[in-house]
Amino acid sequence: MDSIANFLSVKDVEDVGDWISLAQKFKVNPYAHQHLGANKTLGIIFFNPSLRTRLSTQKAASNLGMNVMVMNFNGEGWQLEMEDGAVMNGSSQEHISEAASVISQYCDIIAVRTFATLTDREEDYAEKFLSSFVKYARVPVVSLESATLHPLQSLADMLTLKEQNTKSNPKVVLSWAPHPKALPQAVANSFAQWTLAAGYDLTIAHPPGYELHPDFTRGARMTHNQEEALQGADFVYVKNWSAYENYGQVSREYDHWTLDGAKMQLTHNAKFMHCLPIRRNVIAxxxxxDAPTSLILEQANNRTFAAQAVLYKLLSHER
Amino acid sequence: MDSIANFLSVKDVEDVGDWISLAQKFKVNPYAHQHLGANKTLGIIFFNPSLRTRLSTQKAASNLGMNVMVMNFNGEGWQLEMEDGAVMNGSSQEHISEAASVISQYCDIIAVRTFATLTDREEDYAEKFLSSFVKYARVPVVSLESATLHPLQSLADMLTLKEQNTKSNPKVVLSWAPHPKALPQAVANSFAQWTLAAGYDLTIAHPPGYELHPDFTRGARMTHNQEEALQGADFVYVKNWSAYENYGQVSREYDHWTLDGAKMQLTHNAKFMHCLPIRRNVIAxxxxxDAPTSLILEQANNRTFAAQAVLYKLLSHER
Amino acid sequence: MDSIANFLSVKDVEDVGDWISLAQKFKVNPYAHQHLGANKTLGIIFFNPSLRTRLSTQKAASNLGMNVMVMNFNGEGWQLEMEDGAVMNGSSQEHISEAASVISQYCDIIAVRTFATLTDREEDYAEKFLSSFVKYARVPVVSLESATLHPLQSLADMLTLKEQNTKSNPKVVLSWAPHPKALPQAVANSFAQWTLAAGYDLTIAHPPGYELHPDFTRGARMTHNQEEALQGADFVYVKNWSAYENYGQVSREYDHWTLDGAKMQLTHNAKFMHCLPIRRNVIAxxxxxDAPTSLILEQANNRTFAAQAVLYKLLSHER
Known part of the structure; x- marks a missing residue:
């Protein structure tokens, strides 16, 4: 048998276009493979709260006829130890090796949401939690957002772009936007990675100090000039992220980066995108x-079909 | 298409007797329409804890073959913003407009339990939260208790009254009872509203200062004399509520309103009703x-069939 | 009709060997009785957190085609009153009599996890909570661990012993091990009770002061000498428990009882057992x-089939 197939990033996808098409098919006919998941169980494991991801993934699994078990470790479970060789006489109640192995015995696929510490960049960018979990899991693992990436969101975003795009070479802009709290870079990293893998022309605008890790953005045009970036844009994705260099830092210096109607006038009647939840009148x-060009609800809607495509691929052992 | 049908109060019900009969049919045969809910999803959303409502609604949906997704916003979700135009740079993470719209994309019906602030009467009686949620929802919404009403409880209570009543014109009494904490007026308002809509002869007894809003009680006899009210009663529903005028206030002045055996002697061998949970030896x-005349467990049992009738009506687009 | 059959301890099992065989059959064919649970609902009620028990029980119920409703009272529910005749004007919101009766109306079987106070030995060993719940429940109750016993874990352990044993009379050792916090005696009590009921030769080793209640251990050899106990052992089950005499106390005096490789050399190439979660490098x-002789994951795996055997027995009214 091959190594277990997981869905952790775009690197687990051979042909992005093929997966987008599959998601699109499920959007047309959500119950096309309603028996594929019979007697299969999806475990959905959260280490921090979720609304869209929780409900859309559960819905996707149900559409495929899977049994779903949801577990919120915050409230229901325990603190997990990640260090090998640790003497566990402190607050950790269970090693991630046992937790991941045991959950694998009750589930056919495990979907897990972990989180960035935003204090330990090395740990976050090594995806320490998710990679430990994957190391010990004995069934396929789906990332429901990890410390640095959010691939299910990105696949939903790619479906949205495909549905809405009418041009041969649209200009896609990812713009930083302000936010009162420090947020991970995961959505931005992942959107850049998938957009570039799908062959889009991507421009990323952010204030000085908010550079993303180049591994995810190589091939995109980078600028500190938001208005220049917006000129002629066909799609504008706004998102806050905290600094990568001064890791996890936020300043209020760039609150004028809020996307407003005047800035949208610079674009080519661009569609507006955001992954939600959105801080109104802060991000945009x-x-x-609320403009007709806003795609935010369609992006959320597409989360179900993105998740369904991923579960289908893992259930049917297709790559 | 007509406007979306919701179930928020007795006003959403054309013929109360018809809905009671439907609930009664489901009690006899819970699986009569087991395929109606195939590929339909009920989202059950809680903003405060619940036992009976949670389990009976989930059971009702399962009886109809629906898929159920339960979400507790307290522990799993986020704080929602309700003000239009708010600059969301504080603690609210998402506007109710996005939350309600997005959940609508994953669910065919949304059942939501909100709560009274008991500090802002105007906000509570405008049903600010529920009406905002309904405004943005794109699928039918079922109230699992709102700031001022609890229609599913009332429909279950009406079923219980119908099953137990042997007279042409029974005397139904709703009596205030003491409680150590401030509670909403929702159950009392709703019981009055439904009892009157169903054509019962209703007497409401409460201490001075505990008047209910007249919109819900018009047509009932009101008295401050509990013993007088109990005389000849066939059904006695006891319930605590905090003051409407001195909104949300409670005093310990009327602790002698606890319903006891001596008071029940005044009645016409009345059946005893309460919506649960009940504070024993405080409310009654x-x-x-524990008397054989107590209907409290039957009322709880009937919650399932009340919810099933409501879901059936919404699924089958019947009014 | 007979009194309701519950699963609270080995005493509810007529023939331990028969139940182990049934669990083994479900391990071979989990979907053999997939229609037995149609239109039956299992309520899983937690009063403290759980990982294995939650997921394995839910999985077992699904394998039998049951509908499952999970409720965490910590986060979702309320504080229950257990005293008869209490004047409930304090923090308890509902009496266990109503809670258990009402849940019984929505469920065909109720599985409940309660907990030891570790401060009130009399209350714990009277199983006050569980026995109150059972008293008022109107459907079969399955213990998912109670104050003093953990029968589902033990049935899974018995299945593991049967699968792994190659001898006519293996030596089974239960050894106390250190732990930073006070833990219940439930797993140890229950393992002793089941092992002895299944006819195994059991030796229990623990430091002075950690004696278990003799009701559960009668028939086992008891020793304070861990190394002597380990000699020639075929199975070594390690587990921490706090003191029964100085109830709930822990000392750090016996931290050298950690099971290590050198101690395992004393055994007859023994298999290693623990119920998980395990504090690595503290318990063992x-x-x-991580040795090939470790059975911990197999024990966890067997939880599903143990639970499935129990649910099958209760659903089919077999004893």
Missing amino acids: TDEVI | TDEVI | TDEVI
Whole structure:
């Protein structure tokens, strides 16, 4: 048998276009493979709260006829130890090796949401938690967002781009936006990675100090000039992230990066994208969010079909 | 298409007797329409804890073959913003407009339990949270108790009254009872509203200062004399509520309103009703609660069939 | 009809060997009785957190085609009153009599995890909570671990012993091991009770002061000498428990009872057992836990089939 197939990033996808098409098929006919998941169980494991990811993944699994077990480790479970060789006489109740192995015995696929510490960059960018979990899991693992990536969101975003795009070479812009709290770089990293893998022309605008890790953005045009980036844009994805260099830091210096109607005037009647939840009148103004060009609800809707495509691939052992 | 049908109060019900009969049919044959809910999803959303409502609604949906997703916003979700135009740079993570719209994309019906602030009467009686949620939802919404009403409880209570009543014109009494904490008026408002809509002769007894909003009680006899109210009663529903005028206030002045066996002697061998959970020997004495005339467990049992009738109506687009 | 059959301890099992065989059959063919649970609902009620028990029980119920409703009282529910006649004007919101009766109306079987106070020995050993719940429940109750016993774990352990044993009279050792916090005696009590009921030769080793209640251990050899106990052992089950006499106390005096590779050399190439979660390098060293002779994951795996055997018995009214 081959090594277990997981879904942790775009690197686990051979042909991005093929997966987008599959998601699109499920959107047309969600119950096309309703018996594929019979007697199969999806374990959905959360280490921090979730709304869209939780409900869309559960729905996707149900559409495929899978049994779903949801577990919130915050409230229901325990603190996991990740260090090999640790003498566990402190607060950790169980080693991730046992937790991941045991959950694998009750589930056919495990979907897990972990989180960035935003304090230990090395640990976050090594995906310490997720990679430990994967190391000990004995069934396929689906990332529901990890410390540095959010591939299910990105696949949903790629479906949305495909559905909405009418051009041969649209200009896609990813723009930083302000936010009162420190947020991970996961959505931005992942959107860049998938957009580039799908062959889009990507421009990333952010203030000085908010550079992303180049591994994810290589091939994109980078600028500190938001207005220049927006000119002629066909799609504008806004998202906050905290600094990568001064890891996890936020300043209020760039609060004027809020996307508003005047800035949207610079674009080529661009579609507006965001992964939600969105801080209204901070990330973007109501005018932008509520415009007919806003795709945010369609992106959320597409989460179900992205998750369904991923589960289908893992259940049917297709790559 | 008509406007979306919701179940928020008795006003959403054309013929109360018809809905009670439907609930009664489901009690006889819970699986009569087991395929109606195939490939339909009920989202059950809680903003405060629940036992009966949670389990009976989940059971009702399963009886109809629906898929159920339960989400507790307290522990799993986020704080929602309700103000239009708010600059969301504080603690609210998501606007209710996005939350309600997005959940609508994953569910065919949304059942939601909200709560009274008991500090802001205007907000509570405008049903600010529920009406915002309904405004943005794109699928039918079922109230699992809101700030001022608890229609599913009332429909279950109406079924219980119908099953137990042997008279052409029974005397139904709703009596205030003491409680150590401030509670909403929702159950009392709703019981009054449904009892009157169903054509019962209703007497409401409460101490001075505990008047309910007249919109819900118009048509009932009101008295401050509990013993007088109990005389000749066929059904006695006891319930605590905090003051409407001095909104949310409680005093210990009326602790003698506890319903006990001596008071029940005044009635016409009345059946005892309460929606649970009940504070024993505070709301009513053990003697009353444990008597053969106590209907409290039957009321709880009927919650399943009330919820099933409501879900059936919404699924089958019947009114 | 007979009194309701429950699964609270080995005493509810007529023939231990028969139940072990049934669990073994479900391990071979988990879907053999997939229609037995149609239109039956299992309520899984937790009063403290759980990973294995939660997921394995839910899986077992699904394998039998049951509908499952999970409720965590910690986060979702309320504080229950257990005293008869209490005037409930304090923090308890509902009496266990109503809670157990009402849940019985929504479920065909109730599985409940309660916990030891570790401060009130009399209350714990009277199984006050569980026995109150059972008293008021109107459907069969399955213990998912109670104050003093953990029968589902033990049935899984018995299956593991049967699968792994190659001798006519293997030596089974239960050894106390250190732990930083006070833990219940439930797993140890229950393992002793089942092992003895299944006819195994059991030796229990623990430091002075950690004696278990003799009701559960009668028939076992007891020793304070861990090394002597290990000599010639075929199976070594390690587990921490706090003192029964100085109830709930722990000392750090016996930290050298950690099971390590050198101690395992004393055995007859013994298999290593633990119920998980395990504190690595406190209960036992990594060397022991990760050895090929370690059965811990198999024990966890067998939890599903133990639970399935129990649910099958209750659903089919077999004893």
